Amino acid sequence: MPDDSRLSVITPTTNPDTPPLVGALPRTPFAFIWHYMRGGFRGHVVLMMALIATSSAVDTGQSYVLGQLVNTLAHTAGSSVNPVAWFAALCATWLTGYLFTHAYSTFTNYTQMTMRARIHDELFAYLLGHAPRYFLDQASGALAHKIRVAAQSSVTVIDYVGSNLAKFAVLFVVTGLIIARNAPDLIWLSMAFLIGFTALSAFMAQRLRGYAKASSIASSEQTARMSDTVANWDVVRGFAAADFERRTLRPFSDRESAAFIDLRLAATKMRLVLHTLSFGFLAWLAWNAFSAARTGTITVGAFTMLVTLFMLVAGQIRTFGDQLFVYFEHLGLLSDALDTVLAPHEIVDVPGAVTLQVTRGAIDIHDLNFAYADGTTVFADFNLHIAAGERIGLVGPSGAGKSTFIKLLRRQFPLRTGRILIDGQDVAGVTWDSLHHSFAEVPQSPGMFHRSVRDNIAYSRPDASEAEIVAAAKMAHCHEFISVRPTGYDSVVGEKGMKLSGGERQRVAIARAFLKNAPVLLLDEATSSLDSEAEHLIQDALLALMRGRTVIAIAHRLSTIMHMDRILVLDGGKIVEQGRHEDLRRAGGVYAKLWQHQAGGFI
Incomplete structure (x- = not known):
């Protein structure tokens, strides 16, 4: 279980109360x-x-x-x-x-x-x-x-x-x-x-x-x-x-x-x-x-x-x-x-929606049911408690529901039934912007704008100072490859970041998460594009990033989540195993077989 003494109140620096630019517009x-x-x-x-x-x-x-x-x-x-x-x-x-x-x-x-x-x-x-x-x-x-x-x-x-x-x-x-x-x-x-x-x-x-x-x-x-x-x-x-x-x-x-x-x-x-x-x-x-x-x-x-x-x-x-x-x-x-x-928005804030206030980061999911538009069921009566500051690893085969789980936390799809609560607040009753302000995410394929490296890092906090941007880049081990470029932090990364390698794009995304300083951290194969040397450099940075936060990490390489507080093995939208790495490995179940395959060089 997590060490609660590490926890502190983390407030997103971007104001979640900023009103949207525009509401519904006439369609005729x-x-x-x-x-x-x-x-x-x-x-x-x-x-x-x-x-x-x-x-x-x-x-x-x-x-x-x-x-x-x-x-x-x-x-x-x-x-x-x-x-x-x-x-x-x-x-x-x-x-x-x-x-x-x-x-x-x-x-x-x-x-x-x-x-x-x-x-x-x-x-x-x-x-x-x-x-x-x-x-x-x-x-x-x-x-x-x-x-x-x-x-x-x-x-x-x-x-x-x-x-x-x-x-x-x-x-x-x-x-x-x-x-x-x-x-x-x-x-x-x-x-x-x-x-x-x-x-x-x-x-x-x-x-x-x-x-x-x-x-x-x-x-x-x-x-x-x-x-x-x-x-x-x-x-x-x-x-x-x-x-x-x-x-x-x-x-x-x-x-x-x-x-x-x-x-x-x-x-x-x-x-x-x-x-x-x-x-x-x-x-x-x-x-x-x-x-x-x-x-x-x-x-x-x-x-x-x-x-x-x-x-x-x-x-x-x-x-x-x-x-x-x-x-x-x-x-x-x-x-x-x-x-x-002007097609109607699929997801809108309910009347009277409030700003999400995250002080600890506890997540509770009750009787969650979700299916895609084609009728494919992903979760049925799914329940889960994640303690404040707990670091959770998600593993399982493709289609098990790992990425969908992350999307549902961010309310990117409407639920059929069930509730998702963060610090006791139902995400269905909070503003969508304040919900997203509470998450920092490092996806498998991070999005990059055709702008400077500085703009891409500062996207999570546009009001950040130059010193804060550089500090985040150093913690994510970006500063080294940025500073050797002729225009440094003014270097334009190209459309979708094509001027950067896959590993460099991922490190920029990690620097962006450092700078955001959100209370809940979502990692979706965050080191999948890194070579062994870069992954070694980033692991310490990720551990520092996780400190004092609730963390949910999706991983294909089990070595990247073996130090998590708890590992959940998903299959068919259900938790088939859960526990710490050593306990799951000794249990000889699904996780142990996955570990044996990877340790044996199959992956």
């Missing part, structure tokens, strides 16, 4: 967009609409000023108005329109960049809240791509709804007033056409949403496939499989290309129909204005005003149809991204 596109507008960007969007509406009003007013200028020039002799005044007014509308358009563009760029950054941050935070099972079913490259797509599509949809609709509304209202005053016979037919055209555009563009979503899915699959290949470049090179990977990528590229072509063809058909209708509408209006001018019903200036106005409206109608296509395309992309990234 419009609710998602409204969430951000309501959360600080509503005023920005209103100002964007005001700027573009003013710009549109000024642009539309140019036709009226131009018509008055033409009338004044045509009747200069009898007119009391100086044509220079109308010319100056025309120049003023040009300048004013430019200024408002520039102000809109500048402010829109600022708003979009700010909103996009916030969406990136919150989607990224939500993504990291998913349980391990979610990431097992998703490609990391595709997930990163979907976050970027969701952010960009959100600001594009907002720009369309908040800006273009305001611009078109002002244009149609001002145009209607001008036509009603100068060509009242055309007003009702013109308004009917504009309403019908808008409805037809919306209907046709809505049908593109399915094409856009299919294109997004195909693009994500292609990106995921390429990311998977690039992430395993060493395997590809080791098997001389570059040509094979290129061939297997081709079907993904073909599907992406076909989906994109389908989308663009559908968009082209829509544009052809809408542009033909807008051309016919423009020709009809221009002919009516031309006929009225010939008969003297309207002045030359009014004719000029109406024709330039009709050209402006026709151009905006074409733009409206094109941008409506872009709108529904991005709506489809956003919908697909939100469906994936």
Whole structure:
């Protein structure tokens, strides 16, 4: 049994009470967009609409000023108005329109960049809240791509709804007033056409949403496939499989290309129909204005005003149809991204979850039942008590449940029934972050970021000083190989730590655990990648790391756990033997046979 005199209160240095960056987010596109507008960007969007509406009003007013200028020039002799005044007014509308358009563009760029950054941050935070099972079913490259797509599509949809609709509304209202005053016979037919055209555009563009979503899915699959290949470049090179990977990528590229072509063809058909209708509408209006001018019903200036106005409206109608296509395309992309990234979290903190307070590190497991999603039972009515500060070794064949046991302690999978308690606190009722703050883990294949050695060691305690980082590295016997590198602790380890050997990666992981100083230590084949010399160096460091902590160590090489307080032999999710090394070896059971095989040189 452990020596309780070694125990002391160990408090994680990283604050476990830090609130999560983001909670649940709406999964439907419009609710998602409204969430951000309501959360600080509503005023920005209103100002964007005001700027573009003013710009549109000024642009539309140019036709009226131009018509008055033409009338004044045509009747200069009898007119009391100086044509220079109308010319100056025309120049003023040009300048004013430019200024408002520039102000809109500048402010829109600022708003979009700010909103996009916030969406990136919150989607990224939500993504990291998913349980391990979610990431097992998703490609990391595709997930990163979907976050970027969701952010960009959100600001594009907002720009369309908040800006273009305001611009078109002002244009149609001002145009209607001008036509009603100068060509009242055309007003009702013109308004009917504009309403019908808008409805037809919306209907046709809505049908593109399915094409856009299919294109997004195909693009994500292609990106995921390429990311998977690039992430395993060493395997590809080791098997001389570059040509094979290129061939297997081709079907993904073909599907992406076909989906994109389908989308663009559908968009082209829509544009052809809408542009033909807008051309016919423009020709009809221009002919009516031309006929009225010939008969003297309207002045030359009014004719000029109406024709330039009709050209402006026709151009905006074409733009409206094109941008409506872009709108529904991005709506489809956003919908697909939100469906994936904002899938409900499998593991969430219960209402009123408290911070786990670990003062001793005692672990109790009562009537634990767990099975994988495919129905395979791992633990059935499993019970175990681990005393505070006790060092436990787990051994057993592959599939016995050793690694799953570690994952359940960290609440990475939901239990069917049963309870896991740490210092009397049910892990189901504590915050997930505080639970993880209480563990330090050295896995068999430690994760490494494409960052410096310093950043990788300090990941467990970002606020650690340089002296503390170096001290942890020395205790894990990392300092020697780090200090001989030209850039020392600033040396970048490469993607997944590929610039380090397996043993060096494992020692960095051990240094990370030293620095974290957590009350419960989990070791999963912590010395499996070390050669004999490195393993000898690390054993003393691990013994120091274990002191005063509850330790659970999974081991294949039994020599690494022979000094544990207790060794558990698992098989089929059950404890078939337990005891100290010497007792188990003399008992002549499963453990003794494993020891005999290894001592005899079989492993």
